[in-house]
Amino acid sequence: MNVFLTLVRRELGAAFNSLTGYVVVAITLLLAGFGLMDIVERLNSDRTPSPIPEIFFADGIVFWVTLILTTPVITMRTFAAEKALGTYEALMTTPVGEWQVVLAKFTGSLAFYLLSWAPLIGVLVVLRQVTHQPQLLDPWAMCGVLTGIACIGSTFLSIGVFASSLTRSQIIAAMTSLLIGIGLWTMSLRFSQTDTTGDRLGRLMDHLSVTHHMQDFARGVIDGRALVFHLSVTFFFLFLTQRVIEMRRWK
């Protein structure tokens, strides 16, 4: 356990010691700023505006663009950079288990990802103070949003960690996870917008749609099925990562 925490700390340290870490934070803040402009616009023009989390996380694309752009950059380093530098060899010749390494890299990425979203939460709180309309920012909806950010983030990050374990090039790792991310998002958009009454496949795809999940989360609905879905996908990709490491090692 202690070794695990040491590894997680190292992952976070590496993120903050590198320029990419700050670039990620900057991108997140910049996009959050655009989102904020959108929110202010909508609050001014609509007579009965939707609650803020819905505008930001469900209707707008700001959340998705941020997620899809930043997660590959956060995770591309995890394995690829260590392999390119050779520190991977130093790491894997210590008595540390493969699962420990995989989980630590994932946890470090998740922690950094959540930290990069922290300023946005501040923005929303300020907005709530300024608008004097508490119903626009319901605490439950905020809980839902946070759960959504964490859950969907986990899925995307585990894909990124997996992509990074496949290669020693950070660029290839980032491009791979970016592609998978964009694919997942567009598929989700496509299926959550189709009329799903009756059609079984359509309903299934709707359940799997990550955008649909986020819509629920933004309304403050924490759906167990969505949680299970994201936890399973995360575990699945981390499992694949562990297999890749093991396979590469015993080749």
Next chain:
Amino acid sequence: MIEVRDLTKRYPGRTAVDGISFTVGRGEVVGFLGPNGAGKSTTMRILSSFMPATSGTVRIAGFDVFHQPDEVRRRIGYMPENNPLHIDMRVRDYLKFRARLKGLGIGRSRDRVDRVIEQCGLKDVEKRIIGQLSKGYRQRVGLADALVHEPDLIILDEPTIGLDPHQLRSVRALIKELGRQHTVLLSTHILTEVEMTCSRVLILNQGRILAADRVEDLESRFSQDGRVVAEIDATPEAIREAFRDLPEVASIEIQAAAGSFQRVALTPRAGEDLRTLVFEQVRQQEWNLRELTRPRLSLEDIFIQLTQKNKRGGL
């Protein structure tokens, strides 16, 4: 300490290590010598249980590297090729991080890090970022990392590559120092390094061990039959005349040298030392003598001989 039996490693289309066997006893400092691509790094990676062998067994301190890798890793301090370090970390933080990974507790890792920082002469730079250190210091950080968990065996893959002469000297001294308390296996293609630091040498070429012996024994085994070379100021005829009838001399070669001197190479009949004999002759004839040596084959010559022989055999 190390027992390697019939170790083979094949990559697709290439055999990197071809059935080598050797043992290294506790407390030995053994040099792994070979040209680039001889299979040194591959062997070391297998020994440190970074990757598996295709066939054969390796036991470190009695533990099998394939079946008990964690036991092996706990007992090995391994410095990989090119000494990879996290260049964004500070020296002390890095060593502490590595100590923790190797299973040392918080208090113990602090003590050990203090100790290795002192041992490797890193006190002045312990708070500096590794990326800003000179190559010599980085190499010491790598060595400190290999030492930090008090391993029984230290494996160093080309520890002195790319250092300037000063750094080279200090890193070698450090390795020699380590050899007093630990078993050390190091690889290099610099031959003087083996002569200076190692008690025993394994010469590797194209995945096979060509020679394994103590450095001195290897030198005497390959020495040129006790040949003696002298530079004498006399005519070739007179020299030939003086040495022809001596029973100890098997053959004599004479070459003109600078000035009026001749370079004379004498081969003894049965390995005797001809130097006193040559000096006696020169004194009797009242010649001038400006050099008298029995050239010792350096490890370098042995190495070239061995690897070339191997190449010819292969063709």
